[in-house]
Amino acid sequence: MSKKIIIGPFKQLLTMNKLPVKGALSDDELEIIAAGGILIEGEKIVEVGDFSSLKEKWSDAAEVITLTDDYIALPGYVDCHTHIAFGGNRANDFAMRNAGSSYLKIAEAGGGIWNTVRDTRGLSEEELAQVTSLRADELLKQGITTIEVKSGYGLSVDEELKTLRAIQKASKDTNAELISTCLAAHTFPKDFDGSPEEYLKEIMDRLFPIIKEEKLSNRVDAFVEQSAFSAEQTLPYFELAKSMGFDITIHADQFSTSGSKLAVDLKAVSADHLEASGEKEIAMLADSDVVAVALPAASLGIGCPFTPARKLLDAGASLAIATDWNPGSAPMGMLVESASILATMDKLSNAEVLSAITFRAAHALNLKDRGRLVPGQLADFVIYKTDNYQNITYFQGGLKPQEVWKSGKKVV
Numbered sequence: 359m360s361k362k363i364i365i366g367p368f369k370q371l372l373t374m375n376k377l378p379v380k381g382a383l384s385d386d387e388l389e390i391i392a393a394g395g396i397l398i399e400g401e402k403i404v405e406v407g408d409f410s411s412l413k414e415k416w417s418d419a420a421e422v423i424t425l426t427d428d429y430i431a432l433p434g435y436v437d438c439h440t441h442i443a444f445g446g447n448r449a450n451d452f453a454m455r456n457a458g459s460s461y462l463k464i465a466e467a468g469g470g471i472w473n474t475v476r477d478t479r480g481l482s483e484e485e486l487a488q489v490t491s492l493r494a495d496e497l498l499k500q501g502i503t504t505i506e507v508k509s510g511y512g513l514s515v516d517e518e519l520k521t522l523r524a525i526q527k528a529s530k531d532t533n534a535e536l537i538s539t540c541l542a543a544h545t546f547p548k549d550f551d552g553s554p555e556e557y558l559k560e561i562m563d564r565l566f567p568i569i570k571e572e573k574l575s576n577r578v579d580a581f582v583e584q585s586a587f588s589a590e591q592t593l594p595y596f597e598l599a600k601s602m603g604f605d606i607t608i609h610a611d612q613f614s615t616s617g618s619k620l621a622v623d624l625k626a627v628s629a630d631h632l633e634a635s636g637e638k639e640i641a642m643l644a645d646s647d648v649v650a651v652a653l654p655a656a657s658l659g660i661g662c663p664f665t666p667a668r669k670l671l672d673a674g675a676s677l678a679i680a681t682d683w684n685p686g687s688a689p690m691g692m693l694v695e696s697a698s699i700l701a702t703m704d705k706l707s708n709a710e711v712l713s714a715i716t717f718r719a720a721h722a723l724n725l726k727d728r729g730r731l732v733p734g735q736l737a738d739f740v741i742y743k744t745d746n747y748q749n750i751t752y753f754q755g756g757l758k759p760q761e762v763w764k765s766g767k768k769v770v
């Protein structure tokens with residue numbers, strides 16, 4: 359039997375208990391336990407409640423960690439959309455966009471993602487694993503205990519495999535949990551000898567079976583956009599992935615619509631970006647179980663409108679927020695910062711923001727075992743030295759975690 363630990367008292371323990379997965383939320387719906395404590399056994403939470411009562415009930419059987427200042431705790435954050443397995447830097451893209459070019463123009467002129475593909479192919483599997491785990495550690499310090507990581511800068515069967523294997527390796531070198539996604543359909547590789555359809559066919563025939571065999575990922579993504587692949591082109595790719603048991607997630611409606619409809623039709627777990635989504639797309643998403651994922655750091659990186667988060671929530675959709683950390687559109691890699699900026703620009707409640715980076719983000723990854731501090735969930739939590747949870751978004755990322763716990767262990 360593993361050791362039991364009681365930690366507390368927390369001035370405020372935000373459990374996220376009972377909050378629904380879909381729709382708008384107000385702050386008075388948050389369950390906040392005053393003078394709260396958490397009882398952990400092994401990787402899991404056994405009980406949460408009043409610290410003194412927990413101590414009374416369990417102190418014979420548990421180690422007690424007593425906090426003597428004002429601290430708050432909430433579930434470990436989940437970053438459900440990143441591209442941190444990359445080589446190189448695209449600072450010049452940022453400068454070019456600000457000098458009058460655009461994300462799509464740079465891509466159409468042969469730069470953008472393709473430049474990162476060249477730099478990523480130049481790294482060995484070991485080197486790629488190393489940069490990935492270092493970035494994961496940066497995210498972990500922000501309180502992010504689960505990190506989705508996409509491939510997509512390999513763009514050939516061998517290079518995508520290298521990336522997915524590097525992500526698997528990286529996950530052994532970081533205390534954060536990495537969830538990998540195959541994004542072989544990120545853009546059409548210029549050096550492929552054939553059509554986009556033939557490229558996707560090769561990925562389906564040759565890459566998907568190896569991913570299954572080596573258990574490299576159970577998620578498949580595509581960038582459905584003018585500079586990448588159309589909804590029609592990706593339909594057979596997604597249909598096969600689904601029939602093989604992969605979860606589907608889509609880069610949808612970033613500049614033009616069509617991806618979100620595909621996500622709804624395919625019952626994808628999430629549709630991410632949605633900056634270009636209008637009333638029709640919002641209604642469609644709200645009517646489905648697809649989690650809408652806002653990526654405010656990409657809007658800040660590109661200088662384009664934010665995902666209509668307020669409208670999505672008011673229509674009844676589930677909203678998650680992620681960093682999209684990548685070298686092109688979102689080099690910032692800061693979750694609380696970018697989520698707090700979205701909150702102030704789009705008028706989101708604290709309950710909506712914190713749900714979007716905890717259990718709703720976990721939902722976007724089809725993970726039901728984390729994101730709330732309740733018995734049975736993983737003991738993943740963030741501790742801040744403050745007396746009021748509102749300070750998290752108020753300081754827009756300026757308040758840093760004091761401690762981060764992953765699966766019952768203090769890792770930061």
Ligand code: NIG
Binds near residue numbers: 687
């Ligand atoms: O989510 N939009 C497509 N993919 C990434 C950007 C990738 C890149 O520009 O390197 C995104 O924004």
Ligand code: FE
Binds near residue numbers: 439684
């Ligand atoms: Fe992305």
